[in-house]
Amino acid sequence: MRILVVEDDPLLMDGLRVGLALAGATVDAASTRADAEAALATSSFDAVVLDRMLPDGSGLDLLKGLRAKGDHTPILLLTALDETADRVDGLDAGADDYLGKPFDLHELSARIRAIARRGAGRAASTIAWGDLVIDPATLTATRAGKPLPLSRREFAVLSTLMERRGAIASRTEIEDRLYGWQEEIESNAVEVHVHHLRAKLGRETIETVRGLGYRMAG
Numbered sequence: 125m126r127i128l129v130v131e132d133d134p135l136l137m138d139g140l141r142v143g144l145a146l147a148g149a150t151v152d153a154a155s156t157r158a159d160a161e162a163a164l165a166t167s168s169f170d171a172v173v174l175d176r177m178l179p180d181g182s183g184l185d186l187l188k189g190l191r192a193k194g195d196h197t198p199i200l201l202l203t204a205l206d207e208t209a210d211r212v213d214g215l216d217a218g219a220d221d222y223l224g225k226p227f228d229l230h231e232l233s234a235r236i237r238a239i240a241r242r243g244a245g246r247a248a249s250t251i252a253w254g255d256l257v258i259d260p261a262t263l264t265a266t267r268a269g270k271p272l273p274l275s276r277r278e279f280a281v282l283s284t285l286m287e288r289r290g291a292i293a294s295r296t297e298i299e300d301r302l303y304g305w306q307e308e309i310e311s312n313a314v315e316v317h318v319h320h321l322r323a324k325l326g327r328e329t330i331e332t333v334r335g336l337g338y339r340m341a342g
Contacts, residue, residue: 128164184217
């Protein structure tokens with residue numbers, strides 16, 4: 125899962141980046157409304173965590189602008205403005221969820237997974253492909269009920285493919301799920317992770333579509 129966090133407090137931002145990364149997310153950060161708008165105009169995200177009070181404007185106005193343009197990216201408002209009227213305003217402006225500060229990181233992670241799941245049109249917390257099941261909440265996978273050991277990035281590649289339900293995921297799409305803006309992308313990283321997954325799942329599980337990318341087979 126790739127998440128954009130829009131927060132101007134550097135200490136809180138660092139904590140969010142570390143905590144959400146440990147929960148399996150690739151996290152990009154923006155500290156101003158302008159940076160957030162630029163990020164959303166050039167990249168796609170599974171979810172956005174948005175502060176209401178930014179140094180160059182209102183996060184609520186950013187949210188309203190996105191919804192007015194038809195942008196349906198799942199957005200959670202994370203803010204110190206947590207009175208009932210504030211929450212109502214945020215939700216009516218188009219937020220998918222609202223969480224006040226201070227907050228519990230585990231709850232935040234669960235809420236992000238929930239809005240991302242709904243945004244992708246899924247109801248179940250797990251994702252299945254035949255007898256292969258992954259759980260984004262615990263970063264675990266099973267095959268025919270037996271645990272399947274995966275690295276963090278192997279899990280990210282597999283979840284990207286399974287979420288597409290047999291549709292093709294391009295190399296660029298997979299890289300976007302693996303690496304944030306400030307991380308160096310190894311030239312053959314996707315191929316290496318797919319190779320490792322095939323060794324664990326069977327070569328027939330993941331299909332290469334020449335010139336386009338990869339998809340779950342079957």
